[in-house]
Amino acid sequence: MDTTTATTPMNLENSPAFTFTASTFQKLHPIEYFRKFVSQGVRPDGRLLNGFRPTTVHVGVITTANGSAMVRLGGTTVVCGIKAEVAEPKLDSPDQGYLVPNVDLSPMCSSAFRPGPPGEQAQVVSDAINRVLKESKVLDLKDLCIEEGKAVWTLWVDIVCVSYDGNIYDAALASVMAALANVRIRNPSYAGGIIKVAGGEAISDENSFRLKLNRTPLSSSFALFDTSLTLLADPNFAEESISQGQISITIDEHDELCAVSKIGAGSSSQALLRQCVDRARERSKELRAIMSAQ
Amino acid sequence: MSRPDRSRTSAHQLRPFFSSQNLLNRADGSAQFDFGGSSVMCSVVGPAEVRIRDEKLDRATIEVVARPLVGIPSIKEKAREQNIRETLEPLILSGLHPRTGIQIVVQTMKDDGCILSTAFNATIMALMDAGIPLKSILGSVTCMVDEKTNQIWLDPTTEELAQAKSAHVFVFDNKSSITSASAGAQGKDADVDMDQDTVGAAILFSDSTGLFTEEQYFECAQICFKAAQAIHGFIRTAIAKKLEKEYQQTHA
Numbered sequence: 001m002d003t004t005t006a007t008t009p010m011n012l013e014n015s016p017a018f019t020f021t022a023s024t025f026q027k028l029h030p031i032e033y034f035r036k037f038v039s040q041g042v043r044p045d046g047r048l049l050n051g052f053r054p055t056t057v058h059v060g061v062i063t064t065a066n067g068s069a070m071v072r073l074g075g076t077t078v079v080c081g082i083k084a085e086v087a088e089p090k091l092d093s094p095d096q097g098y099l100v101p102n103v104d105l106s107p108m109c110s111s112a113f114r115p116g117p118p119g120e121q122a123q124v125v126s127d128a129i130n131r132v133l134k135e136s137k138v139l140d141l142k143d144l145c146i147e148e149g150k151a152v153w154t155l156w157v158d159i160v161c162v163s164y165d166g167n168i169y170d171a172a173l174a175s176v177m178a179a180l181a182n183v184r185i186r187n188p189s190y191a192g193g194i195i196k197v198a199g200g201e202a203i204s205d206e207n208s209f210r211l212k213l214n215r216t217p218l219s220s221s222f223a224l225f226d227t228s229l230t231l232l233a234d235p236n237f238a239e240e241s242i243s244q245g246q247i248s249i250t251i252d253e254h255d256e257l258c259a260v261s262k263i264g265a266g267s268s269s270q271a272l273l274r275q276c277v278d279r280a281r282e283r284s285k286e287l288r289a290i291m292s293a294q
Numbered sequence: 295m296s297r298p299d300r301s302r303t304s305a306h307q308l309r310p311f312f313s314s315q316n317l318l319n320r321a322d323g324s325a326q327f328d329f330g331g332s333s334v335m336c337s338v339v340g341p342a343e344v345r346i347r348d349e350k351l352d353r354a355t356i357e358v359v360a361r362p363l364v365g366i367p368s369i370k371e372k373a374r375e376q377n378i379r380e381t382l383e384p385l386i387l388s389g390l391h392p393r394t395g396i397q398i399v400v401q402t403m404k405d406d407g408c409i410l411s412t413a414f415n416a417t418i419m420a421l422m423d424a425g426i427p428l429k430s431i432l433g434s435v436t437c438m439v440d441e442k443t444n445q446i447w448l449d450p451t452t453e454e455l456a457q458a459k460s461a462h463v464f465v466f467d468n469k470s471s472i473t474s475a476s477a478g479a480q481g482k483d484a485d486v487d488m489d490q491d492t493v494g495a496a497i498l499f500s501d502s503t504g505l506f507t508e509e510q511y512f513e514c515a516q517i518c519f520k521a522a523q524a525i526h527g528f529i530r531t532a533i534a535k536k537l538e539k540e541y542q543q544t545h546a
Binding site: 120123124126127128130131132135136137244245252255256257258259260261262263264265266267268269270273274277 | 369370372373375376377380381383384385460461462466467469495496497498499500501502503504505506507508511512515
C-alpha cells in the first residue's frame with residue numbers, strides 16, 4: 001500500500017493535469033466524442049459514415065404462423081409473424097380483406113421503452129408501415145376475398161422487436177416484406193354460409209395459396225448529425241439519440257420511391273436528399289440480394 | 295389543365311387561405327388557419343409548469359396533442375403529433391425557458407385534405423401569438439401527383455387526393471427564402487409565379503407516400519417551395535397587421 005501511494009504523485013507529474021479514459025469521455029460528452037470520430041470519417045463502431053450494419057434475414061422462423069421472418073440489423077432484431085384469420089368485410093368494401101400491421105416495442109428490447117399501452121414510437125412506426133403497404137399498393141386487398149360481402153381474410157402482421165439498437169423502421173419494414181413473401185394460406189371453401197379451411201394434411205401447393213406481391217418496398221434511413229448535417233447511414237440507438245434529424249427513403253425493386261420522410265432540425269438541401277436516394281438505391285439492392293438468398 | 299376542384303383554374307394554385315389569431319380566451323396563444331375547406335385550430339399554453347417526469351433541466355418540454363375531427367385520437371394523430379413536435383422543437387428557443395412546458399393542441403375543425411400542412415401553419419401562428427421565441431417561421435404546403443395525367447396539383451382537396459398516385463407534404467422555413475418572401479406577399483388566392491428564381495429549396499420537413507420517381511419528388515419540392523413563399527409572406531402580413539392593431543389599441 002505504501003509503495004503505491006508513493007508512486008502516484010510521480011506518475012501524475014508526467015501526465016496532463018486531468019485525464020479520463022475514452023469511455024468516460026463518451027459518457028460525459030457523447031456529442032463531442034462522436035464528432036471526433038466523424039471528423040475522421042468513421043464511427044465508434046468501426047463503420048464508415050455511409051455503411052449499414054451487417055444484416056441477416058431468416059424466413060419461416062415461426063412454424064405456427066402463416067408467414068414469418070426475422071431480421072437482424074446489427075444489434076436490432078425484429079421478428080414478424082403473419083396470421084390469417086377469417087373476418088367479415090366492411091360494407092363499403094365488400095371484396096377487400098384487411099392488412100393490419102402492429103409494431104410492439106416492449107421493455108424487453110430496450111430500457112428506453114416502458115410497459116403498458118404502445119408508446120409513441122411504436123405507434124408511429126406502425127402507422128408508417130401501414131401507409132407504405134396501403135399507398136404503394138403492395139398487396140391487392142381483393143386477393144384476400146373469400147366470398148364477396150360474406151368473408152375475407154384478415155392478415156394480422158405482428159412485428160415484435162426483440163432487441164432494440166436503432167433504426168427500427170428499416171428492420172421492421174424488411175421483416176414485414178420477407179414475412180409477406182413467406183405467407184401460405186390454406187384454400188378456404190365457402191358453402192351455404194359456412195367457411196371451411198381444411199387442416200390435417202401437410203401444407204402443399206395444391207391445398208394452399210401464396211400472396212401476390214406487386215412490389216417489395218425497402219427502406220434506408222439516415223441520421224443527420226451536427227449542424228453540418230453529416231449523413232450517418234443506419235443509425236444505432238446512440239446515434240439516433242444525438243442526431244439532429246432523420247431521413248428515410250423507401251424504394252421498390254422497379255426503382256420507384258414509395259415513401260420519403262425527413263424530420264427534425266436543419267433544412268436539408270436537395271443535394272443532400274439526392275445523396276440519400278442514391279445510397280438508398282444501392283442499399284435496397286444489397287438488402288434484396290440478402291432477402292432472396294433465403 | 296383541369297382538375298376536379300372547379301374553383302381553381304391552375305394546377306399550381308393554392309386554395310384561398312386565411313387565418314385569425316387570438317381566438318381562445320383561456321390559452322396563451324391561439325390561431326386558426328384555413329386552406330379552403332380545411333381548417334385547423336391551434337392553441338398554445340406556456341411556458342408553464344410541467345410534470346416532473348417530463349421536466350428537462352436545460353430547456354422547455356414541448357408537448358403536442360393532435361385531436362381528430364371526429365372520434366378519439368388514433369395512431370394517425372400520434373404520427374401527426376410526432377411530425378409537428380419534431381419539426382417545431384428545434385425551431386423554438388426552448389433554452390430560454392428551462393424546466394417549463396409548452397403545450398400545443400392542434401384541433402382539426404374542417405377536413406378537406408392537407409390537414410398536416412394546415413396544422414403546421416396554424417401551429418406556427420399560434421406560437422407567435424403566444425409570444426414564444428422562435429428561430430424562424432415555417433410554411434407548409436401539400437401537393438399530389440394525379441394518377442391518370444401525372445400532373446402535379448398543389449393543395450389538393452379530399453376529392454382530388456382520392457385519385458392521387460402520390461402525396462407530398464413539405465415544410466420550409468423562412469431562413470433560406472427570406473429575400474424572395476416579399477415577392478408573393480399577397481396571400482389571398484395566390485397563383486404561384488413559376489418564373490421566380492429557382493432557389494435551391496432546403497427542406498425542413500418532408501413526408502411523401504404513394505408511388506413516385508425521384509424527379510417527381512424534387513419537382514414537387516420545387517413547386518411547394520414556391521408556394522410556401524406565399525404562405526411566409528401571408529404570415530408576415532398577418533403578424534404585421536395584428537401588431538399594428540394592438541399598437542393602436544394600447545396607444546389610443
